[in-house]
Amino acid sequence: MTRAFQIAYVDLDTPAAEQEVAYYDRVLGATPAERGSDGRAYFSLGLDHHNITIKPAPQKRLTALGLRIEQEAADETVRSLRGLGLSPEKKSDARPGVPALVEVVVAGHTLHLLPEMAMPGPGFRTSGVVPTRLGHVALITPEADKFVEFCSAIGFRTTDWFEGIATFLTCNHDHHVLNVIGAPETRLHHLAFELRSRAAHHDVADFLAKENHPILWGPSRHTAGHNLASYHYDPSRFLIELYSDMDVLVPELNIFEPRPWHEAYPQRPRVWTIEQLTTWGTRFDFDLKTA
Known part of the structure; x- marks a missing residue:
């Protein structure tokens, strides 16, 4: 398969x-x-x-x-x-x-x-945000269950859930590669690019402000995935996440590598309730009003 x-x-x-x-x-x-x-x-x-x-x-x-x-x-x-x-x-x-x-x-x-893409390897730029990679994509669909079922068939596994709202899926060791949000529309929610380190968030925030792309939320630590993240709009108002420190999955044990900021040891895939998300101050995690 x-x-x-x-x-x-x-x-x-x-x-x-x-x-x-x-x-x-x-x-x-x-x-x-x-x-x-x-x-x-x-x-x-x-x-x-x-x-x-x-x-x-x-x-x-x-x-x-x-x-x-x-x-x-x-x-x-x-x-x-x-x-x-x-x-x-x-x-x-x-x-x-x-x-x-x-x-x-x-x-x-x-x-x-x-199965194949050319890799000319132009290298990294020396100016700009300069992310290390496109890490994950969040999609909205009214057929979320169907999309998740398809992902499972091509090798994805579920790592976390927002109760009744979103499913986090990975096909490698990252906490999530796709975030599938169930809502009555079909569109992109956000693109997420990985920064080289947590220290990069500060310089990037200053740089984006000077470039007239102010931070909408963050930097702050998420719940599911525990990544440090901030969000801003690009010129088309596509929502862009910049993140670091995402949880690393150990699939053989179905746990995430332990981190000092985890709530449990071992930390396993779980359902995050609305009350937990609100307590953590991460309303932006599931706010579907972004466009």
Whole structure:
């Protein structure tokens, strides 16, 4: 069966494409990789050909989420997904740096499953936020159970829950790679980029303020995942999380590596109640009014 292990990229449509391009170049500090004839701009965070794609469009939206999968032929992936009752489509040379991918729509979201991506390794920038990677993506869908079920079928496991609101899923050792939020709409909630250290939060906050992207919330420590996090809007008002210190899963024991700020030893996957979240002062964790 197809098994995912990492986020590869996100495709973002926006009417503010040039402002987005400037943001990812000068503010976030990603490396411009390529510009397509259709106006698409591809950005790399250091190794892959691209991790973010910006495309001019009348409305802002997440158009695709790329997931790296273990090496297997695209035809095998198609067969696996058809076995789940889905309608996948194999595509060859559909985007730069990706020789083949399988596209499938699940619970209203378009996913690209790719076994291979070019890794030219442009390295890290010397100015801007300069995150180490695109760490996780939070998605909203009215068919959250269906999306979670699909993720489980391709190798994800559940690590935590917000009671009646969100499910946290991982396909590697990070506490979460996807955050699936059940709500009556289908859209991106936020993108999360990892900072190199907890100390970086202070400098990044000052830098974002000077660049007119003020912090909306944080830096503060989350509940599920315990990552230190702050949030701001990019020019299209996509919500961007910058984080560090995320919990590390030990899958063989189904626990997280112990940290001094944990509430229990050992810390295991759990359901966080609304009362607990409010007590921790992290209302932003589940505030769906962000757009």
